[in-house]
Amino acid sequence: MPFTYAKIRRPRRAYIHVPELIPYYSPLRYPGGKSWLAPELREWLARDSRAELVELFAGGAYASLLAVLEGYVHRAILVEIDPAICALWRTVFSADARKLCSRIRGFRFTEESVEELLDKKFRTDVGLAFQTIVKNRARRGGILADGAGILRTGERNKGVSSRWYPQTLIDRIKRLNEYANNFKVIEEDALEYLTLLHRRRHPVKLFVDPPYTKLSEPGVKPLYRFNYINHAKLFGKLHQTSHDILITYDDSDFVRKKATQHEFNIKRILMRTAHSVKKHELLLTRR
Numbered sequence: 161m162p163f164t165y166a167k168i169r170r171p172r173r174a175y176i177h178v179p180e181l182i183p184y185y186s187p188l189r190y191p192g193g194k195s196w197l198a199p200e201l202r203e204w205l206a207r208d209s210r211a212e213l214v215e216l217f218a219g220g221a222y223a224s225l226l227a228v229l230e231g232y233v234h235r236a237i238l239v240e241i242d243p244a245i246c247a248l249w250r251t252v253f254s255a256d257a258r259k260l261c262s263r264i265r266g267f268r269f270t271e272e273s274v275e276e277l278l279d280k281k282f283r284t285d286v287g288l289a290f291q292t293i294v295k296n297r298a299r300r301g302g303i304l305a306d307g308a309g310i311l312r313t314g315e316r317n318k319g320v321s322s323r324w325y326p327q328t329l330i331d332r333i334k335r336l337n338e339y340a341n342n343f344k345v346i347e348e349d350a351l352e353y354l355t356l357l358h359r360r361r362h363p364v365k366l367f368v369d370p371p372y373t374k375l376s377e378p379g380v381k382p383l384y385r386f387n388y389i390n391h392a393k394l395f396g397k398l399h400q401t402s403h404d405i406l407i408t409y410d411d412s413d414f415v416r417k418k419a420t421q422h423e424f425n426i427k428r429i430l431m432r433t434a435h436s437v438k439k440h441e442l443l444l445t446r447r
């Protein structure tokens with residue numbers, strides 16, 4: 161679908177749902193993914209041209225995919241700690257993408273075959289990548305945390321395969337693979353990587369989308385395999401960076417306090433979750 165963002169007038173800086181402005185580039189439907197942020201991401205990326213985007217806590221990597229595929233940056237670096245997610249991105253951006261596509265094409269998506277596949281331990285990137293895609297499609301909201309069950313009745317009672325669109329997945333993977341040289345995947349703790357980034361001379365765009373602070377609270381169901389980070393330490397490190405930065409966070413007193421303390425601008429933005437629930441998130445930029 162052609163991209164018509166510039167032609168649409170927006171009366172207020174609020175979330176509006178215009179599907180053609182939010183293209184889906186990813187084979188993952190990622191919990192906490194940032195597709196809804198597309199208009200703000202474009203505005204931020206267009207503000208000055210830098211050759212490289214670094215996306216910390218990359219997950220479904222929406223910002224990186226948009227930035228490269230829409231030509232805002234030449235290269236995107238995805239920093240993520242989860243080995244299964246990294247295996248997926250490494251495969252998508254390598255010659256093994258073809259093997260991944262043929263596994264997707266040949267898979268019969270039934271409750272039994274999904275359970276059998278999810279019980280397996282894979283050693284190769286391509287095996288782990290395939291398992292990650294199937295897990296992401298079989299579970300409610302794409303949750304990848306250990307122990308989350310598969311959605312037997314499917315979404316809208318359409319059965320376990322209600323989210324399995326093999327041809328769409330293959331088309332997205334093939335398209336992304338054409339940009340393989342424009343992506344780099346770093347499997348590392350984002351806080352460690354930030355220390356390295358501070359030393360880099362040439363400036364990058366830095367997009368930071370950490371797990372929500374409330375995922376650290378007792379009783380809150382985890383969304384990812386890695387949910388807990390030291391948010392206070394992260395704020396301290398982000399404060400030191402000289403790169404052009406955009407941070408997204410859940411709207412909480414803790415985040416507001418830390419953002420003010422570390423001299424970030426705070427903007428509250430309305431979004432709609434995958435289940436059409438409206439809620440607010442915070443966008444933080446350098447003051």
Ligand SMILES: C[S@@+](CC[C@H](N)C(=O)[O-])C[C@H]1O[C@@H](n2cnc3c(N)ncnc32)[C@H](O)[C@@H]1O
Binds near residue numbers: 191216245
């Ligand atoms: C909110 S999600 C990112 C969603 C992403 N922006 C998107 O568009 O799909 C947070 C991600 O941080 C990852 N993560 C958690 N702890 C991490 C750490 N210490 N270093 C790097 N990544 C981490 C999780 O595995 C998860 O994928």
